[in-house]
């Protein structure tokens with residue numbers, strides 16, 4: 001931690017830009033959440049931007065009233081991001097988000113350093129700095145919700161790769177003949193193990209259940225739903241085993257809604273993982289994310305912190 005940012009006065013604003021929800025939050029240098037506010041996301045970038053700006057301005061003014069110095073702002077975007085160019089690449093769910101220079105916009109409007117990344121990298125950074133991955137050198141974060149995102153965090157900095165695509169474990173192909181994925185390819189991990197995949201498998205079994213309902217029924221002992229959840233967790237265990245064989249992280253941190261299913265999901269995940277990972281890494285820790293609902297906004301605030309520190313900036 002840069003000494004100038006230590007102490008109680010500096011605060012970092014985080015904006016989490018989801019498909020249906022916009023959240024603003026702020027954290028201090030220790031990752032303590034200072035405030036949060038949530039609004040439903042208007043459709044399209046053109047309508048969302050003024051709302052986001054108003055939310056950021058109101059957070060900044062609330063922080064200043066508390067005697068805080070607003071030192072940086074981070075943005076976690078729910079879609080692909082060109083990190084080097086600090087622009088959104090587009091959204092699978094909402095129009096107008098192609099090539100939006102979000103960081104530059106907020107930096108010039110609020111006159112503070114700003115940094116943009118996708119929401120999975122933001123969430124992973126938060127878990128690595130403040131959550132289950134703290135005190136670990138190499139953290140692999142896997143967010144399992146409606147879709148599957150991931151992040152590789154090495155010594156407190158996100159490893160983004162040559163094209164900002166590192167950590168995209170959700171689109172690692174497990175079976176080229178498998179079900180169609182949201183990205184257009186076939187047989188990605190996301191198509192086998194995300195919440196939406198649970199829903200698809202339930203429907204194929206003649207059940208009209210959401211992913212969440214499928215998990216709940218599995219926890220209550222429903223045999224069909226249990227088999228579905230075990231199959232999905234098994235696919236994730238395989239993908240994590242492959243990623244660990246390549247990366248050898250200190251810890252793997254599954255987060256998002258699906259890991260909340262409990263042992264009905266975790267047991268087959270761990271079994272598939274230890275069966276398929278390189279033997280030397282079989283004891284790699286798999287530990288649940290700790291920041292829960294606020295991981296996204298804390299991650300965005302962590303990006304704001306890195307903007308202020310000049311850490312991990314695009315080159």
Ligand SMILES: [Zn+2]
Pocket residue numbers: 170171181182183184185188190
């Ligand atoms: Zn895919």
